[in-house]
Amino acid sequence: MNIPIIAIDGPSASGKGTIAERVAERLGFHVLDSGALYRLTALYAMRKGVALTDEAAVAALAASLPAEFRQGEVWLAGENVGQAIRAEEVGEGASKVAALPAVREALLARQRAYAQAPGLVADGRDMGTVVFPQAQIKVFLTASPEARAERRYKQLIEKGNSANLPDLVRDMRARDERDTRRAVAPLKPAPDAVVLDSTAMNIDQVVEAVLECYRASRN
Numbered sequence: 001m002n003i004p005i006i007a008i009d010g011p012s013a014s015g016k017g018t019i020a021e022r023v024a025e026r027l028g029f030h031v032l033d034s035g036a037l038y039r040l041t042a043l044y045a046m047r048k049g050v051a052l053t054d055e056a057a058v059a060a061l062a063a064s065l066p067a068e069f070r071q072g073e074v075w076l077a078g079e080n081v082g083q084a085i086r087a088e089e090v091g092e093g094a095s096k097v098a099a100l101p102a103v104r105e106a107l108l109a110r111q112r113a114y115a116q117a118p119g120l121v122a123d124g125r126d127m128g129t130v131v132f133p134q135a136q137i138k139v140f141l142t143a144s145p146e147a148r149a150e151r152r153y154k155q156l157i158e159k160g161n162s163a164n165l166p167d168l169v170r171d172m173r174a175r176d177e178r179d180t181r182r183a184v185a186p187l188k189p190a191p192d193a194v195v196l197d198s199t200a201m202n203i204d205q206v207v208e209a210v211l212e213c214y215r216a217s218r219n
């Protein structure tokens with residue numbers, strides 16, 4: 001079956017998650033937040049006291065992740081971890097476990113199972129390159145590190161967390177570096193991806209641009 005897939009890849013805090021959700025809502029499609037799977041794997045390993053460098057042990061946890069996405073929330077072994085997986089240290093941990101080939105392999109089948117009718121919007125780093133190379137639409141969504149750090153800063157402050165903008169810019173660059181340089185499934189646009197730089201665009205404009213690509217692909 002030829003399920004329509006819209007792959008949205010890009011660096012941390014480029015707005016992929018929000019865009020993927022809105023596009024999926026407009027089209028009535030399913031949505032896959034693949035980063036959440038890496039975050040869940042890191043959180044699960046941290047909670048189980050498994051070292052994030054122990055590739056075989058972390059991959060075994062990833063393969064048997066007792067995770068569920070329900071009502072816009074994320075559950076791990078029956079606990080709502082929607083907030084916990086967004087913590088900066090879990091993001092850091094996710095970036096580390098995501099560099100391990102056995103972990104990526106363990107999460108592959110789980111991600112592909114999301115491709116169901118009437119369609120899927122999948123966001124991550126390697127949706128268009130590795131997980132869904134057959135995707136009809138591939139968008140590589142980016143923005144300057146400063147713009148992304150500022151968005152993250154606003155989110156954190158709005159949620160009542162403390163945040164430091166220069167630290168966030170530095171962390172953003174470090175994570176980009178790690179995600180782009182890793183040997184396996186590095187962050188890079190698929191050769192057939194449309195690159196969208198959202199530095200000077202608002203959410204609605206990006207959603208429209210993605211929907212326009214989708215419409216154009218169907219003509």
Ligand code: DC
Nearest residue numbers: 034035036038094095098124125126
């Ligand atoms: O998108 P995010 O910030 O929730 O992703 C968390 C980490 O997981 C990030 O450091 C990169 C990694 N990741 C990945 O390697 N491949 C994906 N498809 C999604 C996320």
